[in-house]
Amino acid sequence: MLADANGTYDALGTLDTFGYGFQVAALTSGAMAYLVRAGEPTGVNACAAGDATYFKNPASPAGSGLANNNTYWQQTSATGGSCISGATSGGGCGTVSGPIYGGLYMRITADLTDCNANLLPDAYDISAGTSIDSNLNGIPDECESSYTTFCFCPAAQSPCGNGDPNAGCANSTGAGASMTPTGTTSAGSDDLVLTTNGIPPFKSSIGYWSAAVGGSAPFYDGLRCLFAPAHRLLFTTSDASGTVVYGPGLATAQGFVAGMTIGFQVWYRDPTGPCGTTANISSAVSVPFTQ
Numbered sequence: 001m002l003a004d005a006n007g008t009y010d011a012l013g014t015l016d017t018f019g020y021g022f023q024v025a026a027l028t029s030g031a032m033a034y035l036v037r038a039g040e041p042t043g044v045n046a047c048a049a050g051d052a053t054y055f056k057n058p059a060s061p062a063g064s065g066l067a068n069n070n071t072y073w074q075q076t077s078a079t080g081g082s083c084i085s086g087a088t089s090g091g092g093c094g095t096v097s098g099p100i101y102g103g104l105y106m107r108i109t110a111d112l113t114d115c116n117a118n119l120l121p122d123a124y125d126i127s128a129g130t131s132i133d134s135n136l137n138g139i140p141d142e143c144e145s146s147y148t149t150f151c152f153c154p155a156a157q158s159p160c161g162n163g164d165p166n167a168g169c170a171n172s173t174g175a176g177a178s179m180t181p182t183g184t185t186s187a188g189s190d191d192l193v194l195t196t197n198g199i200p201p202f203k204s205s206i207g208y209w210s211a212a213v214g215g216s217a218p219f220y221d222g223l224r225c226l227f228a229p230a231h232r233l234l235f236t237t238s239d240a241s242g243t244v245v246y247g248p249g250l251a252t253a254q255g256f257v258a259g260m261t262i263g264f265q266v267w268y269r270d271p272t273g274p275c276g277t278t279a280n281i282s283s284a285v286s287v288p289f290t291q
Helices: 122-128 250-254
Strands: 036-039 071-077 080-085 148-150 178-182 193-197 204-219 222-237 244-246 261-269 279-281 284-288
Touching: 148 178, 178 261, 178 284, 193 204, 204 244, 222 244, 222 250, 222 261, 222 279, 244 261
Parallel strands: none
Antiparallel strands: 036 071, 071 080, 148 284, 178 193, 193 244, 204 222, 204 261, 261 279, 261 284
């Protein structure tokens, strides 16, 4: 039994604090070894689990600790055991019959997730102050705000000269619809919200998503930047201000997990749109989902 894990009794309360140590110096072939158990008895010749505060102290053959009645019990056979070091007070202890059960259980858990790839666990980055965790969810903010907004509509790529460099291609309002992400990319927090503004009021709309992101192609009066296989979100209608909102809860509803990168767009009706196809599509957002 060693104090402060250095193998030395220092006689200093600040150093000799709680500790456990077990050592088997040598075993004879075929011999049986038994576990040593430290405990604090409730009375003379009684063996019970205790605070195990018995420390090696060369100045006291009985040992010393933070409380009295600290003893070692050793199982010396399959059916019995004995006290191998007396208590500092409260009487001695003798041989007890029956097995003396003892054990040491230690469980250590650690989250070694390193989302920013700096070779340090995220928990360390947050505790050290090198990463900010403003929503206190255990994930550095820099790993949750890496959205990409894309699929804007420059004039040269617009289907009929209806470009809008800051949104999807222009619709009947004279400007395009733009999708904006808020919340985090954490699939566990599942607080991502996608807000699309600039749709004509009270128009049928359908959000959709795909892992096939990249490039663009004309699609109705706009540009499509998500490709097959694509999956629909719920059908909805733009409100009086021309806004459509999806989320929170998208990760749970669609089965998104950490490691997936998903693109989102909103298709909507526009009967009087500039290109005459009766529909258009918003700009897009790409989301790399984290834990």
